[in-house]
Amino acid sequence: MDNILNLDRMPKELKLILELLKEGNEQYLEKYSEGLCRDIDWNLFIKLTLHHRVYPAINFKIKMLNADVVPTYVVQFLNRQYKRNTFQMLRLSAEMEKVSLLFSKHQIQTLFLKGPILAKCLYGDISLRTSSDLDFLIPIQDLAKAEDLLVSLGYEKDDYIHTVLNDWKWRHHHVTYIHPHTEIKLEIHWRLHPGPGKEPCFDELWKRKEKSSITSYPVYLLGTEDLFQFLVAHGARHGWSRLRWLIDIQQIVKRKIDWVKLYTLFTTYHNPYVGGQAIILASQLLNVRVEKKMKPLLISKRSQKLAQEAVFYLETMINLHTDSVPEYVSKYHSRHLFSLMSAQQKLFFTASLLHPYPEDAEMLPLPKKLHFLYFPLRPVLWAWRKTRKDELRKGRT
Structure with a gap:
C-alpha cells in the first residue's frame, strides 16, 4: 500500500519507536542506527514507550541498534520495566x-x-x-x-x-x-x-x-473473528492513542482469519470502514502486509480519512483516560467518535440523547414513580444545564 498518511507532525522519537516495532527491518535498523538516533530526546523516548505501553517489545528491538548510539540508562530502564511487567x-x-x-x-x-x-x-x-x-x-x-x-x-x-x-x-x-x-x-x-x-x-x-x-x-x-472486531472497535474508540492496541492488530492478522466472516460481522454489528482504518494504520505505521482478502474492508476512501484523523492522537501523548483532557482534544474526540459510526449507529446515538441521563435526576430529583416525566423534561433540563455551564465559563473568564 502506498504511503497515504501525513506523519509530518509526529515527533521523531515516536517515529523511532515505530521503526523499532516494524517487523522484518532488522538489517535496516542496524545499517541506519546512527541516522535514526540522531538528535533523539531519550527522556521523551522513554516517556513515549511508557505512554504507548510498548516497552516490552522495545526492550528487545532496541538491542538491534548499534550499542554506541543508545544511552546505557535507556537500555537499563527498558529492561527493568520488562521484568516488572513479566511479574505483573x-x-x-x-x-x-x-x-x-x-x-x-x-x-x-x-x-x-x-x-x-x-x-x-x-x-x-x-x-x-x-x-x-x-x-x-x-x-x-x-x-x-x-x-x-x-x-x-x-x-x-x-x-x-x-x-x-x-x-x-x-x-x-x-x-x-x-x-x-x-x-x-x-x-x-x-x-x-x-x-x-x-x-x-x-x-x-x-x-x-x-x-x-x-x-x-x-x-x-x-473466537478469532470476534476478537479482531473487538480489538478494532476498542482501539478506534480510543483513537488508537496507544500503539499497544495497534500492535495487537499487527499480531492478530498473522492468525488464520475468515475474512468473509469478519466482513459480515463488521457490516452486521459495527462499521467496515473502522476495520479498514485499523488495517491502514497497521500497514502504514507497522509494515503490516495488506493482502487481497483484506480488500473488502478497504474499498472506501472513508477508511483512509479515518486513519488520518487517528494520527492526531499520535502527534502528542494524548491520554483519554484522565479527568483533565484538554477541551480541544475532547471536542476533536467527540467529532471523531461520531465519524466512526455507521448510519445505524448514528441513529441509535441520536435517539439515545432523548433518554434521561443521571444528571437530569440530579438537577431535578423526582420520586421513582414519576421518573417517566424525565422524558418530556429532558430538553428543558439539558438547556438549563448548558446555560449554567456557559455562565460558569464566562465567570471564570
Missing part, C-alpha cells in the same frame, strides 16, 4: 485462573477479553504485552452472583453507576472491582462496548469461543 502478568495469570475456576464452579460462563490470555494468544508470550487489569465478559443475568463471588475473594466495587430507568444496561458496559491488598483490578463486562449499539449476544460469542492453554484450568477467550 504472572500475577494476573494466577488471578485469572482463580476467578475462572470459581465462576465455573458456580455455573458462570466467562470469556476473558484482554490481559495475559490475549498476550499468550497474539504474542505467544505473556511478557511481551502489558496489562494493568483483567477484563472478562459474562452474561448480564449473572452480574449479581459474580459480585457476591468477588466480594467473597475480598474485592471491593470501585465505581458505582448512576442510572435512570435502567439505562446502565445499554449505556455502560463494565463495572470495576479492586482488591485492597493485592491491588489487582478486575473489570466485569456485560457488553463488549458501551452503548447504544448492536453487538453479538453472549451465547453467540460463547459458541465461537476459543480455549487457551495459558493455565492448567481451562480459560476461554473470544
Whole structure:
C-alpha cells in the first residue's frame, strides 16, 4: 500500500519507536542506527514507550541498534520495566485462573477479553504485552452472583453507576472491582462496548469461543473473528492513542482469519470502514502486509480519512483516560467518535440523547414513580444545564 498518511507532525522519537516495532527491518535498523538516533530526546523516548505501553517489545528491538548510539540508562530502564511487567502478568495469570475456576464452579460462563490470555494468544508470550487489569465478559443475568463471588475473594466495587430507568444496561458496559491488598483490578463486562449499539449476544460469542492453554484450568477467550472486531472497535474508540492496541492488530492478522466472516460481522454489528482504518494504520505505521482478502474492508476512501484523523492522537501523548483532557482534544474526540459510526449507529446515538441521563435526576430529583416525566423534561433540563455551564465559563473568564 502506498504511503497515504501525513506523519509530518509526529515527533521523531515516536517515529523511532515505530521503526523499532516494524517487523522484518532488522538489517535496516542496524545499517541506519546512527541516522535514526540522531538528535533523539531519550527522556521523551522513554516517556513515549511508557505512554504507548510498548516497552516490552522495545526492550528487545532496541538491542538491534548499534550499542554506541543508545544511552546505557535507556537500555537499563527498558529492561527493568520488562521484568516488572513479566511479574505483573504472572500475577494476573494466577488471578485469572482463580476467578475462572470459581465462576465455573458456580455455573458462570466467562470469556476473558484482554490481559495475559490475549498476550499468550497474539504474542505467544505473556511478557511481551502489558496489562494493568483483567477484563472478562459474562452474561448480564449473572452480574449479581459474580459480585457476591468477588466480594467473597475480598474485592471491593470501585465505581458505582448512576442510572435512570435502567439505562446502565445499554449505556455502560463494565463495572470495576479492586482488591485492597493485592491491588489487582478486575473489570466485569456485560457488553463488549458501551452503548447504544448492536453487538453479538453472549451465547453467540460463547459458541465461537476459543480455549487457551495459558493455565492448567481451562480459560476461554473470544473466537478469532470476534476478537479482531473487538480489538478494532476498542482501539478506534480510543483513537488508537496507544500503539499497544495497534500492535495487537499487527499480531492478530498473522492468525488464520475468515475474512468473509469478519466482513459480515463488521457490516452486521459495527462499521467496515473502522476495520479498514485499523488495517491502514497497521500497514502504514507497522509494515503490516495488506493482502487481497483484506480488500473488502478497504474499498472506501472513508477508511483512509479515518486513519488520518487517528494520527492526531499520535502527534502528542494524548491520554483519554484522565479527568483533565484538554477541551480541544475532547471536542476533536467527540467529532471523531461520531465519524466512526455507521448510519445505524448514528441513529441509535441520536435517539439515545432523548433518554434521561443521571444528571437530569440530579438537577431535578423526582420520586421513582414519576421518573417517566424525565422524558418530556429532558430538553428543558439539558438547556438549563448548558446555560449554567456557559455562565460558569464566562465567570471564570
